[in-house]
Amino acid sequence: MSVGIERQVPLAQNIRLDGLTLSGKKSFFNSWLLTAQWLFLQEQVGESDFTYQQQQLLLGYRMAQNNFIEWSLYAGIVREELEQEANRFSSKNSETGYHVAIRSNYQNSFHHGLGLTIETEKLYDNNRYFINSRYDYRFDHNWHVGASVVFAYNDKFDHDSNEYRISMSYLF
Numbered sequence: 001m002s003v004g005i006e007r008q009v010p011l012a013q014n015i016r017l018d019g020l021t022l023s024g025k026k027s028f029f030n031s032w033l034l035t036a037q038w039l040f041l042q043e044q045v046g047e048s049d050f051t052y053q054q055q056q057l058l059l060g061y062r063m064a065q066n067n068f069i070e071w072s073l074y075a076g077i078v079r080e081e082l083e084q085e086a087n088r089f090s091s092k093n094s095e096t097g098y099h100v101a102i103r104s105n106y107q108n109s110f111h112h113g114l115g116l117t118i119e120t121e122k123l124y125d126n127n128r129y130f131i132n133s134r135y136d137y138r139f140d141h142n143w144h145v146g147a148s149v150v151f152a153y154n155d156k157f158d159h160d161s162n163e164y165r166i167s168m169s170y171l172f
Helices: none
Strands: 002-010 017-028 032-045 048-065 069-085 090-107 112-123 126-138 143-153 159-171
Touching: 002 032, 017 048, 017 159, 032 069, 048 090, 069 112
Parallel strands: none
Antiparallel strands: 002 017, 002 159, 017 032, 032 048, 048 069, 069 090, 090 112, 112 126, 126 143, 143 159
Protein backbone atom coordinates (compact mmCIF):
# COMPACT_ATOMS: atom_id res chain seq x y z
CA MET A 1 0.00 0.00 0.00
CA SER A 2 1.27 3.47 -0.77
CA VAL A 3 0.22 7.07 -0.31
CA GLY A 4 1.78 9.73 -2.46
CA ILE A 5 1.58 12.96 -4.36
CA GLU A 6 1.51 13.18 -8.12
CA ARG A 7 1.80 15.84 -10.77
CA GLN A 8 0.46 15.29 -14.29
CA VAL A 9 1.33 17.74 -17.05
CA PRO A 10 -0.26 17.15 -20.47
CA LEU A 11 2.35 18.66 -22.79
CA ALA A 12 -0.10 19.92 -25.41
CA GLN A 13 -2.21 21.85 -22.88
CA ASN A 14 -1.61 24.73 -20.50
CA ILE A 15 -2.62 22.81 -17.38
CA ARG A 16 -0.84 21.14 -14.48
CA LEU A 17 -2.75 18.73 -12.25
CA ASP A 18 -1.42 18.18 -8.72
CA GLY A 19 -2.83 15.90 -6.08
CA LEU A 20 -2.98 12.77 -4.03
CA THR A 21 -2.68 9.13 -5.04
CA LEU A 22 -3.54 6.06 -2.99
CA SER A 23 -2.72 2.60 -4.24
CA GLY A 24 -2.60 -0.94 -3.03
CA LYS A 25 -1.41 -4.25 -4.41
CA LYS A 26 -2.07 -7.71 -3.04
CA SER A 27 -0.41 -10.84 -4.38
CA PHE A 28 -2.08 -14.23 -3.98
CA PHE A 29 -1.55 -17.79 -5.26
CA ASN A 30 2.01 -16.78 -6.36
CA SER A 31 0.94 -15.49 -9.81
CA TRP A 32 -2.20 -13.43 -9.23
CA LEU A 33 -2.34 -9.74 -8.27
CA LEU A 34 -5.16 -7.46 -7.21
CA THR A 35 -4.43 -3.74 -7.54
CA ALA A 36 -6.47 -0.67 -6.68
CA GLN A 37 -5.62 2.97 -7.28
CA TRP A 38 -7.37 6.22 -6.45
CA LEU A 39 -6.14 9.47 -7.99
CA PHE A 40 -7.40 12.92 -6.96
CA LEU A 41 -5.88 15.86 -8.87
CA GLN A 42 -6.75 19.57 -8.99
CA GLU A 43 -5.75 22.67 -10.93
CA GLN A 44 -6.81 26.29 -11.15
CA VAL A 45 -6.42 28.12 -14.46
CA GLY A 46 -7.53 31.73 -14.30
CA GLU A 47 -11.10 31.71 -12.99
CA SER A 48 -11.61 27.99 -13.64
CA ASP A 49 -11.14 25.15 -11.17
CA PHE A 50 -10.57 21.62 -12.47
CA THR A 51 -10.91 18.46 -10.39
CA TYR A 52 -9.96 15.09 -11.87
CA GLN A 53 -10.55 11.77 -10.12
CA GLN A 54 -9.76 8.28 -11.31
CA GLN A 55 -10.29 4.92 -9.63
CA GLN A 56 -8.96 1.61 -10.97
CA LEU A 57 -9.55 -1.92 -9.80
CA LEU A 58 -7.48 -4.46 -11.73
CA LEU A 59 -6.86 -8.18 -11.56
CA GLY A 60 -3.41 -9.16 -12.77
CA TYR A 61 -1.54 -12.30 -13.68
CA ARG A 62 2.26 -12.63 -13.61
CA MET A 63 3.11 -14.32 -16.89
CA ALA A 64 6.85 -14.51 -16.25
CA GLN A 65 9.14 -13.51 -13.42
CA ASN A 66 12.80 -13.97 -12.58
CA ASN A 67 15.26 -12.08 -10.39
CA PHE A 68 15.24 -8.92 -12.51
CA ILE A 69 12.19 -8.77 -14.79
CA GLU A 70 8.47 -9.35 -14.43
CA TRP A 71 5.78 -9.50 -17.13
CA SER A 72 2.15 -9.08 -16.06
CA LEU A 73 -1.24 -8.86 -17.74
CA TYR A 74 -3.99 -6.77 -16.09
CA ALA A 75 -7.71 -6.33 -16.74
CA GLY A 76 -10.36 -4.48 -14.77
CA ILE A 77 -12.53 -1.43 -14.44
CA VAL A 78 -11.69 2.24 -14.44
CA ARG A 79 -13.85 5.16 -13.36
CA GLU A 80 -13.03 8.72 -14.32
CA GLU A 81 -14.63 11.98 -13.23
CA LEU A 82 -13.82 15.50 -14.41
CA GLU A 83 -15.41 18.54 -12.80
CA GLN A 84 -14.98 22.13 -13.95
CA GLU A 85 -16.19 25.26 -12.20
CA ALA A 86 -15.94 28.82 -13.48
CA ASN A 87 -17.77 32.06 -12.62
CA ARG A 88 -21.35 30.88 -13.13
CA PHE A 89 -20.64 27.68 -14.99
CA SER A 90 -20.27 24.20 -13.59
CA SER A 91 -19.95 20.88 -15.39
CA LYS A 92 -19.27 17.35 -14.27
CA ASN A 93 -18.59 14.32 -16.47
CA SER A 94 -18.25 10.80 -15.15
CA GLU A 95 -17.80 7.45 -16.89
CA THR A 96 -16.95 3.87 -16.00
CA GLY A 97 -15.22 1.62 -18.49
CA TYR A 98 -12.66 -1.12 -18.86
CA HIS A 99 -8.88 -1.09 -18.66
CA VAL A 100 -6.46 -3.71 -20.04
CA ALA A 101 -2.66 -3.51 -19.70
CA ILE A 102 0.49 -5.51 -20.25
CA ARG A 103 3.35 -4.42 -17.99
CA SER A 104 7.02 -5.19 -17.80
CA ASN A 105 9.12 -4.19 -14.81
CA TYR A 106 12.89 -4.41 -14.73
CA GLN A 107 14.57 -4.08 -11.33
CA ASN A 108 18.34 -3.92 -11.80
CA SER A 109 18.96 -3.27 -8.09
CA PHE A 110 16.97 -2.56 -4.94
CA HIS A 111 17.07 1.17 -5.69
CA HIS A 112 16.53 1.41 -9.48
CA GLY A 113 13.64 0.13 -11.56
CA LEU A 114 12.32 0.63 -15.09
CA GLY A 115 8.86 -0.10 -16.40
CA LEU A 116 7.05 -0.20 -19.71
CA THR A 117 3.26 -0.50 -19.93
CA ILE A 118 1.01 -0.75 -22.96
CA GLU A 119 -2.61 0.00 -22.03
CA THR A 120 -6.05 0.48 -23.49
CA GLU A 121 -9.15 2.00 -21.92
CA LYS A 122 -12.70 2.34 -23.13
CA LEU A 123 -14.37 5.43 -21.65
CA TYR A 124 -16.99 7.79 -23.09
CA ASP A 125 -17.55 5.37 -26.03
CA ASN A 126 -13.93 5.88 -27.13
CA ASN A 127 -10.98 3.55 -27.08
CA ARG A 128 -7.76 5.16 -25.88
CA TYR A 129 -4.29 3.63 -26.10
CA PHE A 130 -1.28 4.50 -23.95
CA ILE A 131 2.43 3.71 -23.89
CA ASN A 132 3.87 4.46 -20.47
CA SER A 133 7.61 4.35 -19.72
CA ARG A 134 8.61 4.74 -16.08
CA TYR A 135 11.70 5.09 -13.90
CA ASP A 136 11.48 4.42 -10.15
CA TYR A 137 13.98 5.12 -7.41
CA ARG A 138 13.63 3.71 -3.92
CA PHE A 139 15.51 5.54 -1.15
CA ASP A 140 14.89 2.81 1.40
CA HIS A 141 12.15 0.28 2.11
CA ASN A 142 9.51 3.01 2.46
CA TRP A 143 10.26 6.09 0.32
CA HIS A 144 9.88 5.92 -3.43
CA VAL A 145 9.98 8.50 -6.26
CA GLY A 146 9.08 7.96 -9.88
CA ALA A 147 8.87 9.72 -13.21
CA SER A 148 7.03 8.60 -16.30
CA VAL A 149 6.24 9.74 -19.81
CA VAL A 150 2.92 8.70 -21.32
CA PHE A 151 2.18 8.79 -25.04
CA ALA A 152 -1.58 8.69 -25.71
CA TYR A 153 -3.42 7.74 -28.87
CA ASN A 154 -7.06 8.01 -29.91
CA ASP A 155 -9.18 5.24 -31.40
CA LYS A 156 -7.66 5.85 -34.86
CA PHE A 157 -4.14 5.49 -33.40
CA ASP A 158 -3.44 9.20 -33.95
CA HIS A 159 -0.90 10.44 -31.40
CA ASP A 160 -2.92 13.15 -29.67
CA SER A 161 -1.45 13.68 -26.21
CA ASN A 162 1.75 13.47 -24.17
CA GLU A 163 1.93 13.58 -20.40
CA TYR A 164 4.68 13.40 -17.90
CA ARG A 165 4.08 12.35 -14.33
CA ILE A 166 6.21 12.82 -11.27
CA SER A 167 5.28 10.98 -8.10
CA MET A 168 6.55 10.52 -4.57
CA SER A 169 5.15 7.75 -2.38
CA TYR A 170 5.48 6.25 1.04
CA LEU A 171 5.13 2.45 0.96
CA PHE A 172 3.54 0.79 3.96
